[in-house]
Amino acid sequence: MSEHDRPEAKGGIDEGDEAGRRTLDNAAPAPGKDGNHITGGHLGNVVMADTVHGGVTFHHGGGDTPSDLEDPVIASVQLRPGGTLADLVVDADPPRVMVPSGTIHIITLEARTSRAVVLDAARPVVLARRPPRPACLSLRIGAKVEPRRFLTDLDVRVPQMQAQGADFPFSISATDVEQFWFEPIARTHEISWQLELDWTCAGRRGTTIINNNGEPFEVYPVAALYDGREPSVLSSGCSLGHARGCPSLLLKDSGAPTSLWTSATSSSLPSYPAVGGPRTADASTAPPNRSEDDDPEDLQRRILALHACLAVSDPELPASWPEYRKLASLVRVLFNRPDYRGHEPQEFRALLVQVLRYLYVSGQHEPGVTLGRMIRASWSETLGEDHPDTLAATNRLAGCLLGLRKYAEARDLLVDLLPRCERALGWEDPLTLTVASNLCGGLSALGAHEEARQRCEDVLRRSRIALGPDDPRTLRAASNLALFLRRLDDHQAALAVMEETLLRYRRVLGEDHPDTEHAKRDLVALLRELGENDRAQAVTGDPPAGP
Structure with missing residues (x-):
């Protein structure tokens, strides 16, 4: 091994509704090599x-x-x-x-x-x-x-x-x-x-x-x-502005500097621990190693081990996001490897669909689309286009496309996906119903509000039969229907659906669940639009405004 290349030693699929909402050891000089001594004291090699x-x-x-x-x-x-x-x-x-x-x-x-x-x-x-x-x-x-x-x-x-x-x-x-x-x-x-x-x-x-x-x-x-x-799959999707969930925004929230540069042309070399915060050796920041020591199978095992230790496994809940961010980071590193071709075991496929859901609900739509395209292409080839896991990943991809406002592409993908789900899984399957609901969202986003309403009424009817009236997926379909009714200016019908749906959300998921909060915000916005400020305050629990 060349002295110029010195390695360090290595230290169930859900169907959420997208439309509804090193550390390196200090490098001491080798024997016979001098460090920088300044004014008689050994102060390191570069003094900053x-x-x-x-x-x-x-x-x-x-x-x-x-x-x-x-x-x-x-x-x-x-x-x-x-x-x-x-x-x-x-x-x-x-x-x-x-x-x-x-x-x-x-x-x-x-x-x-x-x-x-x-x-x-x-x-x-x-x-x-x-x-x-x-x-x-x-x-x-x-x-x-x-x-x-x-x-x-x-x-x-x-x-x-x-x-x-x-x-x-x-x-x-x-x-x-x-x-x-x-x-x-x-x-x-x-x-x-x-x-x-x-x-x-x-x-x-x-x-x-x-x-x-x-x-x-x-x-x-x-x-x-x-x-x-x-x-690429590693990019946060930021350009002139930062995308939600990107590391720059997370670093900014911590109060640490997000730039090396103090001017437009130059800056002194910063002390990395001071700028970037303390380094922590964990699954997402393992010590660097040589490329030939990077085994995709080892990385996949690390991802599965990290997933098994999740304190909160539901990506819908923001409390799970810090750990899902680590998972997503490792998954994106793995899929960036040109030699990675794995799709087994089924447990790993289920995890990947969960990661795609996390990327959607946390607002990281650009990496979600990139990763979703890669997963769909790989599984279509190895498992087949009509395999249940391929169908689930495609649904996730469509959701992230909706998040990026690529509505036409999402609609076309969902139009192709829905009959596949019906043939492979049946109309009463939760994934089929979710895909149908997401298609309604894509149609409405493109201005086809009446078609979206008609389809959504059918989805809601079938969901109540197959899943029950209080199933969260049924409630999301109801929330979507209220949205389409509002866009059609049928405010009273929308209001009736919103009030019933919020009551069920509170009973089933609790007051603090993100879906409940989202339904509450929609209802409050509609009430205020209708001039029903007292009823809006009653929903939020806020005291009445003063004279």
């Missing part, structure tokens, strides 16, 4: 002061003391955007900022001693690789950069520095400073890396390790967030 504007230079005053000659190089590091200025937050636990691939690392070198220091060579060393996790990439405007001086392709097994002009050797002194611009490139894996700088001074040879204050530099493969021009 949180956010620093402008260049960072440490002056010793020059000298030929033994400590100066043992470690004669002073290094400071800054970041500068590459071709595009962007903020990148990875869906770790907790979410944290990472450096996008192509970000310029500006390394300024000067001599601590009064003697000249010859810089013989420099090499990037990959400490660890890991499959990329889901991430939010938010582009900014502007940020032109000067030409790069060195390119470093970290995807190759033994990375090399490619000089874009003058190449080593160079020399530095206390008054003659060199500045190197490195553009580390990663396309397939998250990379932890450092720079090793060989030098000669006063007959001594040594190596200085340049990294992030004792921690490795890290780089995220932005290319992994795209599949051609479309977002």
Whole structure:
């Protein structure tokens, strides 16, 4: 194994109604390699002061003391955007900022001693690789950069520095400073890396390790967030604005910074734990490892084990979302693997359908659509288009399409799906009834309110027969019917359905269930629209407004 590539050791399907609503060990210098000593004390290899504007230079005053000659190089590091200025937050636990691939690392070198220091060579060393996790990439405007001086392709097994002009050797002194611009490139894996700088001074040879204050530099493969021009399964779907549930919003809610950049053009290299929050080693943030050690079957077993330990298993309940977010993150990593082709066991398929439901109800429609397309294509090929699990996953995909307002595509998908469900499962099956209800939602979204109403009345009648009047899926069909009646301006009929449905929701699911709260909001909105403010206040429990 090359010394330039050092691995770390590895540490039942539901049918919800979519329309109704590392840690890496500290990288200590290898024997015989010096760290950066500043003013006689060992302060790590790169000294940062949180956010620093402008260049960072440490002056010793020059000298030929033994400590100066043992470690004669002073290094400071800054970041500068590459071709595009962007903020990148990875869906770790907790979410944290990472450096996008192509970000310029500006390394300024000067001599601590009064003697000249010859810089013989420099090499990037990959400490660890890991499959990329889901991430939010938010582009900014502007940020032109000067030409790069060195390119470093970290995807190759033994990375090399490619000089874009003058190449080593160079020399530095206390008054003659060199500045190197490195553009580390990663396309397939998250990379932890450092720079090793060989030098000669006063007959001594040594190596200085340049990294992030004792921690490795890290780089995220932005290319992994795209599949051609479309977002990949790892992308949060954010563009000019953030999508619901994206890691940037979660990080912002914690009060932590969501950007590396303090200005439009440059920023000092941040201390990653301070910016991204403390790192936690768990199922979604396992230590990085080499790509050849990443076994999709092992990852699938980890996903199943995490699912078995869920404190709250119903993705409809927001209390389950923190744990489902970890599950969804691992599932998206797994499906990003080009060599993953698994669809067994049935327990795993059921889990994936639950994850798709979580992505829908939590508002993460873009990754839900991307993952749903992949699952549907895989299961259609391996299980068949009419297999119950394929039908369930297709229904989930249609729901996320409705969430993205791709109404025509969702309608066409549901029009094809409904007769398949009726043939394979029967009209009274819960999934068949849910698909029929979702089709009503797609038709209404496209303006076909009367057709949606007629179909929904039939779905509600059949649901009451097959599932019972208090089944949550029956109640969702009733909520949909009230919505269509309201859109047709039949307010009194809508009001009657809403009031009965809310009573049943409260009795069956309780006052705090999301479906109950949603039904309450719809009823209150209609009452206020009709000028029935007192009745609206009675529904909410709010005291009457003052005079």
